[in-house]
Amino acid sequence: MIAAHEVEARANELLATHLTPGQRAEFAAMGRITVVKRGLVWSILLRQAAVLLPVAALLAVRGWRMAGFLLLVTLVITLAPFWLPRFAVAITRRREWILCARTSPVLLAHGRRIRFCVAFREYLPAADRVLAWKNLVELSEAHFLRTANVR
Numbered sequence: 001m002i003a004a005h006e007v008e009a010r011a012n013e014l015l016a017t018h019l020t021p022g023q024r025a026e027f028a029a030m031g032r033i034t035v036v037k038r039g040l041v042w043s044i045l046l047r048q049a050a051v052l053l054p055v056a057a058l059l060a061v062r063g064w065r066m067a068g069f070l071l072l073v074t075l076v077i078t079l080a081p082f083w084l085p086r087f088a089v090a091i092t093r094r095r096e097w098i099l100c101a102r103t104s105p106v107l108l109a110h111g112r113r114i115r116f117c118v119a120f121r122e123y124l125p126a127a128d129r130v131l132a133w134k135n136l137v138e139l140s141e142a143h144f145l146r147t148a149n150v151r
Contacts, residue, residue: 007125008125008126008127010125011124011125011126011127011128011131012125012127014127014128014131015027015127015128015130015131018131018134018135019033019134027130031100031101031102031126032098032099032100032101032130033098033099033130033134034096034097034098034099035096035097035099035134035137035138036094036095036096036097037094037095037096037097037137037138037141038093038094038095039093040090040091040093041089041090041141041142041145042090043142044086044087044089044090044142044145044146045087045090045091047146048086048087048090051075051079052072052075052076055068055071055072055075056068056072058071058072059072086145086146088109088110088112089107089109089114089145090145092109092110094109095107095108095109095141096108096109097133097137099130099133099134099137100130101126101127101129101130102126103115104116104117104118104119105118105133105137105144105148116144116148116149117148117149118133118144118148118149120132
């Protein structure tokens, strides 16, 4: 059976091969890496707009304008707590992700620290968790934002 320290060492080696020199130095010094993403997250914005589109269409029908307006306002007020964190992140043009071996991912956006609740079903060495989050944030940030819970 492989000892726990051997598993951690192999995970650290694997992580080091996937990091830039700057990220390698940051991970060695602080046990975390920083990933900077730029631009809007369009899939999140479009998905949120698509929810309101059918109701907004009622505003175009003369007899349904007031009912459509009231339904639209009710939906926005009801769903706002769920939408606001993701929407605020999606419209941020520069997002700085801090991926730490000891805690869940943290996003710095608009001067705010947003923590995400993400867990793995199986035990993973710390370096493997960081690598998994790094790959997910870099390659499919929209998927991460849809599935992770905001704390």
